[in-house]
Amino acid sequence: MQAMTTTDAHPLRELLPEGRVFDDVDVLEAHRRDRATFCPSGTPSVLVRARSTEDVATTLRWANENRVPVVPQGARSGLSGAANALDGCILLSLEKMDRILEIDVEEQIAVVQPGVINGVLAAAVAEHGLFYPPDPGSRDISTIGGNVATNAGGMCCVKYGVTGDFVRGLEVVLADGRVMRTGRRTAKGVAGYDLTHLIVGSEGTLGVVTEVTVALRPAAARPLTAVAFFPTVADAARTVAGYLGKGHRPSVLEFMDRPTVLAVQKIADLGFPDGMAGMLLVQSDRGEAAPAELAAFEEVARSFDAAEVIVADDPAEGELLMQARRLVGDAHEHLGLALLVDDVCVPRRHLVDLVEGLGRIADQHGVRVLCAGHAGDGNMHPVVAFDSDDEAETARAHQAFDAIMALGLELGGTITGEHGVGHLKRRWLGEELDEPALWTQRAIKNALDPNNILNPGRVLP
Amino acid sequence: MQAMTTTDAHPLRELLPEGRVFDDVDVLEAHRRDRATFCPSGTPSVLVRARSTEDVATTLRWANENRVPVVPQGARSGLSGAANALDGCILLSLEKMDRILEIDVEEQIAVVQPGVINGVLAAAVAEHGLFYPPDPGSRDISTIGGNVATNAGGMCCVKYGVTGDFVRGLEVVLADGRVMRTGRRTAKGVAGYDLTHLIVGSEGTLGVVTEVTVALRPAAARPLTAVAFFPTVADAARTVAGYLGKGHRPSVLEFMDRPTVLAVQKIADLGFPDGMAGMLLVQSDRGEAAPAELAAFEEVARSFDAAEVIVADDPAEGELLMQARRLVGDAHEHLGLALLVDDVCVPRRHLVDLVEGLGRIADQHGVRVLCAGHAGDGNMHPVVAFDSDDEAETARAHQAFDAIMALGLELGGTITGEHGVGHLKRRWLGEELDEPALWTQRAIKNALDPNNILNPGRVLP
Incomplete structure (x- = not known):
């Protein structure tokens, strides 16, 4: 064109x-x-x-x-x-379509335009004692429309689910300009095909979302927080699977490897202990049951050789630890290297194979691979860091980036847990989906956008 | 044909x-x-x-x-x-494809064939300390495949969500016989369009489901139960909206009107008080927090003139009350009348308008309308009961059935909360959905089943 x-x-x-x-x-x-x-x-x-x-x-x-x-x-x-x-x-x-149209406290729903910032919505409903859980790392800057387009996740998802789990209905403009409503305001509804969740995650390729009706929850109790430090990343990964496998439902369960912790400490000294290979950050928002949920975490962590487990005494201290987790993206950028960010999600029992595999991949390709992620969901963000002025290293970095997706698939996972396919992983979609599934996706795209004007070339290979 | x-x-x-x-x-x-x-x-x-x-x-x-x-x-x-x-x-x-293929305790998922009975799966996972929440009234006879086809709900949905909220992935045979996998085993995943939820609720019109991967939860605490009896159905309805509007999350919140209670008492005498217009049945599975959650219910119920509120002392007593609720379908059938069962779902604040409207509709059309339902979701099952040997009454019954859907839509609701459109509500789909949404549904159907062999004429008008 x-x-x-x-x-x-x-x-x-x-x-x-x-x-x-x-x-x-x-x-x-x-x-x-x-x-x-x-x-x-x-x-x-x-x-x-x-x-x-x-x-x-x-x-x-x-x-x-x-x-x-x-x-x-x-x-x-x-x-x-x-x-x-x-x-x-x-x-x-859609950035200027940024009005919160309605917060219905009794029905626990909100109706918003797509340009509303995630954090703005969360704060607005919190004033009414309500809770909009999906909290992508970008929550202070990303919009609900963008969250819908990628079915964004975040830290609270381990307990509460992802964006799509909170979307009840949409207003969508179709490729030819017609305006369609999908879904409903009510708690349930099965009238016709679920177009709402077809649009959620479709990255602007099937229609343009102009209004979103989201479900809210009653505010949760202020969470208690614990951190644990492990001598190996494998110990941290086994703790995740072991703890959740016992039926606990923490509201946050995040992982950072040592290079990530060091990078974060450079911009916000948290006084974390030296010499640890990985840390887990866990929260419980179960009110009176929270201390027991964190005690259970400590027990599992110690059984997997955690050298130190610290339970924050007050919620404010926990919030500081969460802020440290939220600094990961910035901290990685401060390394002054080029970055390729993966988004693989694997069954939790294979987290250990994933984190151990990252070390191998880094060695094999001669690049740095840092890792942080939503360990409780098995959704990790390994980051390949490299010198983009070095052509050979850049090529190896791309190979490492691909090798991480291949490893995720080999472990029964997905190439993308929450970031979406976009352009970056388009070549990889065919590795994850079988031919009939790809055919079905293309058939839907062709049916709804016959002239291929909506974000053409994105998502589908 | x-x-x-x-x-x-x-x-x-x-x-x-x-x-x-x-x-x-x-x-x-x-x-x-x-x-x-x-x-x-x-x-x-x-x-x-x-x-x-x-x-x-x-x-x-x-x-x-x-x-x-x-x-x-x-x-x-x-x-x-x-x-x-x-x-x-x-x-x-698909009835003979009834094997539970896998229960993965650590990952909290199960993989089943479509013919597995809902209650069989629930019992099987309970043996591992796990919980498959969707519990349609038909759970002892209905299959997971059927539940997926209609996105079935049930009593637990008020807290835990419907079938689709628990479906992670599917194996689907397309119209031309090709076999497609959708979704994933992992907690999250956004690789391509969400075909899983397009198939869920499509009532066999887009493909035939041959395997289902469902998410499980850790077992909940055994619930405590309370019942409340109200002098008017409106008081019961206002209690539902008032109680949930305060942020409580009961695991069950069901309504029965007086004629339904009387019908149930005919097959299982529960010693319910006389002269009450409606009752609510509420459960909390929050363990130590359950008594407080039920006490809060009692307070709201009494503020809306509940004459009697009984909190069951032990879980077994609560189970009896739940069985009474599960007898509603049988009890209605024992009336010896023909029945037309509605499935409207309205915003909770409009439950009061719905239950009051049912009385008017019954009067206007000269038929009986009984009502029970998942009040916490606003999803009610008004039942038009009539003499099908009487042609005029039969015609009036169909008018009443339609009038109830019209009322549901007028109140901002949907014609079907969990039963699906099938043949019965096909004429009504166009009343709920706008023309672009109907066009989109048809475009998808035509794209995926060009010869229109899959359950043709169902769902889409």
């Missing part, structure tokens, strides 16, 4: 209200990429900042008639390149 | 192993219907009792090539007519 020249005459200017259409070169340049590394981004023809469902519908109708690709964008905090520009595309930003 | 003659020469006999193909008239007659009333059932050409995925694949391949409709069946306990025979169809029974 050839890039259009960016002139004032973009036809969408005539069709959309003022203040929606931007084609200034600097603005377009600033919107070309999400946070994925090593994904190509093309030259967009125009940026549309939608302020209403009608804006989105108008844009898609025109794009469909003129066969122009559309790349929906939220906060561009995604990690798979699904929001990167394509040559000649319309960048369709 | 013309009914085939039933001779020994049915071509599937040549293609399938022995003991799979049945065309004895009595056998076919016995398999023509599910438990829905007033749904047409046609004359099948043959019954295939599949014993393997390969049997299903062979059957569908032949059916697709020969354009013969296929009606998948489990225990035929459905209430929407989705498993009723079509003229000339192949009845494809």
Whole structure:
């Protein structure tokens, strides 16, 4: 597709209200990429900042008639390149559709526009004693629309589930500009196919979400927190499987390896002990039952040789530890190296094989592999860190990145637990899915977007 | 479609192993219907009792090539007519694929064939200290495959969610006989579109499920139970909304109106007080916190004029009360009247409008309307009871049945919370869904089943 020249005459200017259409070169340049590394981004023809469902519908109708690709964008905090520009595309930003339309305390639901920041929604419902659990690492910057597009996870998911588990209904603009409602406001409903969960996780390739109805929960008790330090990463991994296998339901169960802890300590000294290969961070929000849940954790951790287990006395101390976990992304970036972030998710009993395998992969390819992740879900984020000025090392880094996905699949897992396929893992989808499943996905894409204008080339190989 | 003659020469006999193909008239007659009333059932050409995925694949391949409709069946306990025979169809029974393939205690998942009875799975995992929550009223007879086909609910859903919330992955035979895997074994995964939840609730119209991977939970504490009796149904309904609106999470919250209680008492005398218009049955499985959760219920119930609130002292007494609730279906059948069972689900704050509206509808149409249901979810089963020998009354009963769905929609609800659309509510799907959503559903159906052999005419109007 050839890039259009960016002139004032973009036809969408005539069709959309003022203040929606931007084609200034600097603005377009600033919107070309999400946070994925090593994904190509093309030259967009125009940026549309939608302020209403009608804006989105108008844009898609025109794009469909003129066969122009559309790349929906939220906060561009995604990690798979699904929001990167394509040559000649319309960048369709939903960021300005950022109103919380309704918080219904009695029904425990909220209705929001897609541009609402995850953390803003969580804080708003907390004021009413309610809880929106999905908490991706990006929660302070990522939007609910983006969370829906990737079915985002986070730390609370080990107990409460992922974004899709909280989405009851959607307003979606179809490829040809028609506006569809899916799902419901009620607790249950089985009227027709579940289009809601077909759209959740479809990364902007089947429709553009313009409204989201989410389920909320009553606020949980303030959690208690414990950390445990292990002499080997394998001991930490075995503790995860052992603890959860006993039927405990912590609200957080996170892993960081030693290089990650050291990287975090560089930006926030937490006084963690030296010489440990890995740590686990666990929370229980079960109120009066929390101390017992953490005591059970300590017991399992010590049985797997934890050298130190610290249970935070007060919730504030726990919050500090959680902040340390949330600094992992920044800490990795502060290493000053290029990064490739994996997102494999494996059965918990195979976490040990995964973390041990990472060491082997790092050695084999001569790159650093750091690791942190949502251990309780088996969802880990191994990070390949390398010098991107070194061509040979860069090639080896990509091989290591691929080797980690291969290992995840070999262990009965998935190539992506929560970041999505986007561009980055597109080549790998065919390794995970069988041919009839790929055929089915393509058949649905072709049926709903026959002109292939919605984020073409993303997700499906 | 013309009914085939039933001779020994049915071509599937040549293609399938022995003991799979049945065309004895009595056998076919016995398999023509599910438990829905007033749904047409046609004359099948043959019954295939599949014993393997390969049997299903062979059957569908032949059916697709020969354009013969296929009606998948489990225990035929459905209430929407989705498993009723079509003229000339192949009845494809999954009942004999009834093995629990795996219970993985550490990962808290089970892998089962579709013919496994819900209650059998629940009991099997309970032996390992695990819990499969979805508990449709039919749990002692209905199959997991059928539960998946309708996204079945039940009593525990108010706290734990419906069938689909526990389905991680499926093996599905597509219309042309190809075998597809969807989803995953892991806690999370976003590799490609969520085909799992597209199939869940699709009532055999998009593929035939041959294996189900379900998530389990650690066993909950044995629940404590309370019942409350109210002078009006409106008081009971207001108690539900008031109690849940305060953030309580009971594991069961069920409603029965007076005629239902009386009908149940006829088959199992529970010594319930006289003169009450409605009752609520509530359970808490929060262990040490359960008494407080029930005390909070009592407080709300009394604030809405509950005349009597009884908290069962021991779990066994609670189990008796639950059995009474489970007798509702039988009790209604013992009335000796024809029944039309609604399945509307409304926002909880509108439960009061729903139960009050039922009285009006009964009066207007000159029929009896009894009501019980999963009040905590807003999912009620109003039952229109009438003399089917009386043509005029029968017509009025159907009008009342429709009026209840219209009321559910008017109150912001859905025509079906857990029973599915099947044949019974097909005319009504277009009242609930907008045109683009119907178009999308049809587009998906056409894409995945271009010859329209899979349970044709069901779900989509």
